[in-house]
Amino acid sequence: MGKNSTPDPGTLLPLSAAVFSILLALAGSEKHGYAIMKEASLPEGGGVSMGPGTLYGSLDRMMRSGLVEETGFTDNERRRYYRITKFGSQVLSAETSRLNHVMSAARRKGIMEGVRS
């Protein structure tokens, strides 16, 4: 597919847990791989415990899909940094909206009672 055409973010949904957590981690700021792993493992980051294989496999595909990109910056410890793209932000927003609808439906059905937000 040509790089000039921007696909509909909805065609990528639903995202896998790993991809969603990586996008969420990068939504705040640029990060290197280990920082992404750490943030994704936190409850607010999705609670996804992934190793380097899952992380870099996902990052590789996300870069080729235009969701994230390398910043070009490498720190003193030779760590590369990654950032979310504009398209990646659109996809993250679309997925969050989708999950929000799911949560609303769950609340209406009383599934969320007793669950702390």
Add this chain to the structure above:
Amino acid sequence: MKARQPRMLLFYRSALVFYPRRLRLAHQEQMMLALAEAYRDRASTPPRFWLHAFADLFESSVTEHLFMLREHTLQKPVAFYTATLAVILTILGGAAAITMQQMLRGGANQPQIDMAEWYASEIGSGEAPGNVIPPGYVDMERSLQPFVIFYDDHGKPGPGTGYIDQAIPTPPAGVFDFVRSHGSENVTWQPRPGVRMASVVKRVGGKGSGFILAGRSLRVVEEQEGLLRRMAFGGWIAVMLLLIGGAALLNRAQRNRQVAA
């Protein structure tokens, strides 16, 4: 002084070979850096940490190979698969049509095979050809009836029921030469341009040695073969149009979802 790396890190680096080459070359250094940091910050015991790390490595390497396979398949142009399928279907369809044509042609030799066997056996056992072959007149150009003709050892026509212009025709001498050495032969005989006969020629031994030719017009069979060819060609065109239409739709769908991978 540089801290000594745990041996398991070296094992892990060696195990990266399980990843697809392109992924490994692009990210192995970053993977090792992330793993080393995770090891330093680990909250669990080393055995639990390495168990989790290697489980992730093997699971994700399988996943990456599957993704790569899928992408490789998607990247090949739809035209490639369409052309391959078209060639396979053409070969299969062609083979089926040829088989059916051969069956039609093979069926055209009946009842001549039985007739030739019977007359050759009767004449070979000593009966005179004129006594065995019944009187009759089959116009080979117009009639669909089977006929039988006896030829002597030199290929000269004797009694028979098949005629063209009120004369019994003679097949090419090469046919008799072949039958003389092989015993029998099924041939398409064309006694006149446009008039073709499904003929069975059999050697007659014994006292009245010669040849028996039993034949029948191929007109009906050739009409059926023509119909089969037209149907096969029409079917082939329809299948090709379906393939091209399907390929166009698939190509469109593929463009829309390629990024979704």
